[in-house]
Amino acid sequence: MEGLAGRTALVTGAGQGIGRAIARRLAAEGALVLCNDLDPARADAAAAEVGGVSVPFDCADPDAVRRAVAEHQPIDLLVANHAFMTMAPFLEVDPGEWRRMLETNLLGTAWLVSACGPAMAERGYGRIVCIASEWGVTGWPNATAYTATKGGIISLVRSAAHALGPRGVAVNAIAPGVTDTPQLDVDALDAGVSHDEMAAIYARDIPLGRIGRPDDIAAVAVFLCSTAAAALVGQVLMPNGGYVT
Amino acid sequence: MQADVTDAAAVEDAVARAERDLGPVSGCLTAAGVYRRGALGSIAVEDWRSMLAVHLDGTANVCRAVYRRLLLRRNGAIVTIGSELALVGDGDAPHYAAAKGAIHAFTRSLAREAAPHGIRVNCVAPGPTDTPLLKPEYAPPDYVASLVLQRLVRPEEIAAAVRFLLREDTNMVGQVVSPNAGAVI
Numbered sequence: 001m002e003g004l005a006g007r008t009a010l011v012t013g014a015g016q017g018i019g020r021a022i023a024r025r026l027a028a029e030g031a032l033v034l035c036n037d038l039d040p041a042r043a044d045a046a047a048a049e050v051g052g053v054s055v056p057f058d059c060a061d062p063d064a065v066r067r068a069v070a071e072h073q074p075i076d077l078l079v080a081n082h083a084f085m086t087m088a089p090f091l092e093v094d095p096g097e098w099r100r101m102l103e104t105n106l107l108g109t110a111w112l113v114s115a116c117g118p119a120m121a122e123r124g125y126g127r128i129v130c131i132a133s134e135w136g137v138t139g140w141p142n143a144t145a146y147t148a149t150k151g152g153i154i155s156l157v158r159s160a161a162h163a164l165g166p167r168g169v170a171v172n173a174i175a176p177g178v179t180d181t182p183q184l185d186v187d188a189l190d191a192g193v194s195h196d197e198m199a200a201i202y203a204r205d206i207p208l209g210r211i212g213r214p215d216d217i218a219a220v221a222v223f224l225c226s227t228a229a230a231a232l233v234g235q236v237l238m239p240n241g242g243y244v245t
Numbered sequence: 246m247q248a249d250v251t252d253a254a255a256v257e258d259a260v261a262r263a264e265r266d267l268g269p270v271s272g273c274l275t276a277a278g279v280y281r282r283g284a285l286g287s288i289a290v291e292d293w294r295s296m297l298a299v300h301l302d303g304t305a306n307v308c309r310a311v312y313r314r315l316l317l318r319r320n321g322a323i324v325t326i327g328s329e330l331a332l333v334g335d336g337d338a339p340h341y342a343a344a345k346g347a348i349h350a351f352t353r354s355l356a357r358e359a360a361p362h363g364i365r366v367n368c369v370a371p372g373p374t375d376t377p378l379l380k381p382e383y384a385p386p387d388y389v390a391s392l393v394l395q396r397l398v399r400p401e402e403i404a405a406a407v408r409f410l411l412r413e414d415t416n417m418v419g420q421v422v423s424p425n426a427g428a429v430i
């Protein structure tokens with residue numbers, strides 16, 4: 001990797017899981033990382049760990065997104081990673097949960113891309129990586145709302161890639177398979193098993209024999225943020241151990 | 246390390262020589278390929294066969310020789326070269342697109358076989374890349390202008406994707422990664 005010294009990266013949902021690992025990797029490559037989380041304490045902790053800047057705000061709030069992005073320009077790299085997930089059978093999903101998932105995951109990503117993209121395009125350089133989900137490609141029982149928002153993110157990425165690509169801004173998605181993060185607890189709770197049992201159940205069906213690690217996803221994100229990845233435009237990379245190929 | 250990839254015995258011999266001279270192989274890229282155009286009715290049987298032989302047999306021959314050795318050590322990575330044209334088809338080269346599509350399916354299959362043994366197999370499917378294989382008449386200015394990036398893919402951009410998949414020990418397995426300048430989204 002050629003290094004990311006001199007670049008500024010905004011990572012949303014950087015407080016834990018995949019986002020934390022991405023913030024760590026980007027910082028290790030030399031980028032200044034703006035660590036966002038809904039929870040200010042988590043954003044602070046991430047920023048302290050990676051030597052970055054704590055930027056807590058709610059990605060579902062378009063004004064908050066616009067303000068934070070304007071305050072911290074220039075932003076060269078955006079990793080829209082934050083997400084909210086609850087699980088329930090399709091017919092039992094509470095309308096409030098539907099809205100919160102749509103507003104946080106899909107619209108939050110849209111606000112971020114809209115806020116960061118134009119300034120990147122004006123400078124003629126930018127990388128946008130949106131974290132979708134394998135389930136956004138395949139669908140998943142008991143995760144209808146979540147998967148719909150992640151499928152939406154994939155479409156958003158493809159369209160935004162057309163709009164921003166000609167101006168030097170590569171927009172791509174990562175659709176991770178099941179990954180070992182606190183979000184797996186939501187799933188374990190739904191299935192009535194422990195975190196480790198849930199991980200083992202998923203691993204049985206994955207050719208690689210294990211679920212993803214946050215560092216796996218971080219490596220893919222850092223690659224997509226590199227200058228040499230410029231020819232990847234509107235693509236969906238799926239680090240999933242071979243579960244969906 | 247000269248060898249015709251369509252000759253399985255020659256490939257096996259070349260890989261054996263490479264290991265003897267340089268030590269254990271840990272990564273492999275199968276990039277040998279040819280591109281020819283022709284409407285289905287005009288492609289001679291021998292052209293059809295050689296197109297499949299170079300791409301499908303060639304990829305399988307090299308993978309067989311290397312994979313056997315990676316298995317002994319339960320470690321390593323293989324990257325094959327497919328094509329963006331296998332994702333969407335090529336109205337000017339059905340044999341080429343079919344051969345590349347076969348590489349995609351082969352890669353996904355070998356990836357499933359190899360992953361439990363700790364060996365990662367993936368495919369890079371380049372878009373129109375500025376190499377001698379892409380004759381100027383195959384990429385006229387109006388075509389290049391139609392790409393999202395409005396330029397051809399640079400060979401080093403393909404190299405970067407290959408390098409990432411070979412060197413980074415992630416859970417990317419059986420994936421087709423397409424640096425294609427926006428030719429196929």
